Amino acid sequence: MLKIWFLRLAAIYFVIGVSFGYAMSVTENFILMPVHAHINLLGWVSMALFGLIYSVWPAAANTRLAKTHFTLYNIGLPIMMSALAIFLLGNKQAAPAIGLGATLVVIGILCFVINLFRQVKA
Ligand code: HEM
Known part of the structure; x- marks a missing residue:
């Protein structure tokens, strides 16, 4: 189920x-370009890869690390992306929230990497 939700959320991030x-293209206003790039790369590309990797190695999807990865990543990413957008639009007080979201995302990624090394073997 976790792999399905990674793929579904990836598709939603792709649309966003x-x-x-x-x-940005139609308005010729590129101020939110970093938000666009990170939503596509952390949201669409990375999450689609998580979903595909957990599909190829189902044992890796059934661990507590995988659930922690999913939870932290999907709490952290929306916080980080919204705060980054608010920051770029001129509200510098949003900076700590970017850091908070990024911390959750990075811890989630560390869980993913530890899980991968433990569960994905030749
Ligand atoms: C309909 C689809 C897309 C449109 C219309 C679009 C449009 C744009 C535009 C207008 C920029 C700003 C370019 C500039 O000012 O230099 C940009 C930058 C960027 N886009 Fe997209 N994009 C699309 C899809 C994607 C996807 C799928 C990805 C990644 C998987 C992506 C990753 C990036 C990155 C990394 C940058 C920053 C490039 C740089 O720093 O020079 N984009 N995009």
Whole structure:
């Protein structure tokens, strides 16, 4: 189930990411370009890879580390992306929230990497 939710959320981030790209293109306002790039790469590309990796190695999806990875990543990423957008639009007080979201995302990624080394073997 975790792999399905990673893939579904990846697809949703894809829609949001390309919508930002589209909006930037038509308005010729590129201020939110880092949000667009990170939504596409952390949201769409990385999450689709997590879903595919957990599909190929199902044992890796059934661990506490995988659940922690999913939870922290999906709490951290929306916080980080919204705070980054608010920050870029001029509200510098959003900076600590970018750090908070990024911390959750990075801890989630560390869980993923430890899980991968433990569960994915030749
Ligand atoms: C309909 C789809 C998309 C549109 C219309 C679009 C549009 C744009 C635009 C207008 C920029 C700003 C370019 C600049 O000012 O230099 C940009 C930058 C960027 N986009 Fe997209 N994009 C799309 C999809 C994607 C996807 C799928 C990814 C990644 C998987 C992506 C990753 C990036 C990155 C990394 C940058 C920053 C490039 C740099 O720093 O020079 N974009 N995009």
